[in-house]
Amino acid sequence: xxxxxxxxxxxxxxxxxxxxxxxxxxxxxxxxxxxxxSEKKAPVESSTDVEFLYSDSAQIQMKxxxxxxxxxxxxKNYFETPNGLHVFFYDNxxxxxxxxxxxxxxxxxxxxxxxxxxxxxxVVVINEKGDKLNTEHLIWDAKKKRIYTKxxxxxxxxxxxxxxxxxxxxxxxxxxxxxxxxGQINIKDSIQ
Numbered sequence: 001x002x003x004x005x006x007x008x009x010x011x012x013x014x015x016x017x018x019x020x021x022x023x024x025x026x027x028x029x030x031x032x033x034x035x036x037x038s039e040k041k042a043p044v045e046s047s048t049d050v051e052f053l054y055s056d057s058a059q060i061q062m063k064x065x066x067x068x069x070x071x072x073x074x075x076k077n078y079f080e081t082p083n084g085l086h087v088f089f090y091d092n093x094x095x096x097x098x099x100x101x102x103x104x105x106x107x108x109x110x111x112x113x114x115x116x117x118x119x120x121x122x123v124v125v126i127n128e129k130g131d132k133l134n135t136e137h138l139i140w141d142a143k144k145k146r147i148y149t150k151x152x153x154x155x156x157x158x159x160x161x162x163x164x165x166x167x168x169x170x171x172x173x174x175x176x177x178x179x180x181x182x183g184q185i186n187i188k189d190s191i192q
Contacts, residue, residue, distance in 0.1 A: 043070035043080075054114065060093040064114075066105075081105040085119070089172055098127045098172045102138070114142050127173040132156045135167070145171045153178060161185045 050069045054062040067083040085105045089098040102119035109115060117140045125133040125147070137151040146168065153167045155178065166179030 044073045045071040060090055062090065062114075063088045076108055078106060078108050096128070098125065098174075100125045100138075100140075114140075116141050116143070125173050129174070130158060131173065133167070133169075133173060133176075140171060142171070147171055147173065150179075159187055161187065 046068065048068050050064075050066045052064045053060050054064070064085060064087050066081040066085040069079050069081055071077070071079045082104060084101070084103045087100040088096050089100075091097045100119065100123070102123045103121035105117055105119045107114050107117035119138050119140070121136060123133075123135045123138045125138070132155065134154045134156075135149050135151050138147055138149045140147045147170075148166075148168045150166045153164055155162045155167075155176070161184070162178055162181060163183045164178035164181040167176055168179065169176035
């Protein structure tokens with residue numbers, strides 16, 4: 001004798017298993033699309049505790065150090081330093097002319113040189129005179145040899161502190177212009 005209640009339970013169980021098996025079927029085109037998208041976003045190379053030296057005519061011009069660098073390939077090659085970076089600029093190695101630190105960087109590079117770099121969060125630039133720039137965003141255009149931002153900046157020299165919005169400077173931060181000065185304090189006057 002067949003128990004109707006047990007056969008209904010068996011039928012329900014079989015139907016559920018068939019639905020689950022059918023639901024687990026993947027469209028191969030969708031799978032390939034997902035894999036291709038993830039490969040586009042994944043780095044082609046990832047390195048830790050990195051030090052890059054850039055030279056011109058056998059003279060070291062710049063050293064970049066970073067805890068981690070991820071390189072990406074595609075229409076444009078670029079790299080990211082998600083855990084910060086420290087860049088040293090030289091005229092005569094090993095004498096540092098200017099240095100730059102930031103918590104994050106992204107740069108475009110070609111043929112073993114950096115073309116352009118954008119740095120963010122806790123950006124600090126110090127030149128050989130000791131002038132110090134603080135901002136949250138800065139762009140370095142290596143081809144034009146310029147650094148610039150439209151963000152808030154604070155520049156501290158031995159004589160004054162200047163605040164403003166926007167900055168344009170040469171890449172070694174020896175000559176700069178604050179676009180929209182918001183305030184200035186003469187340090188010598190305020191100490192006396």
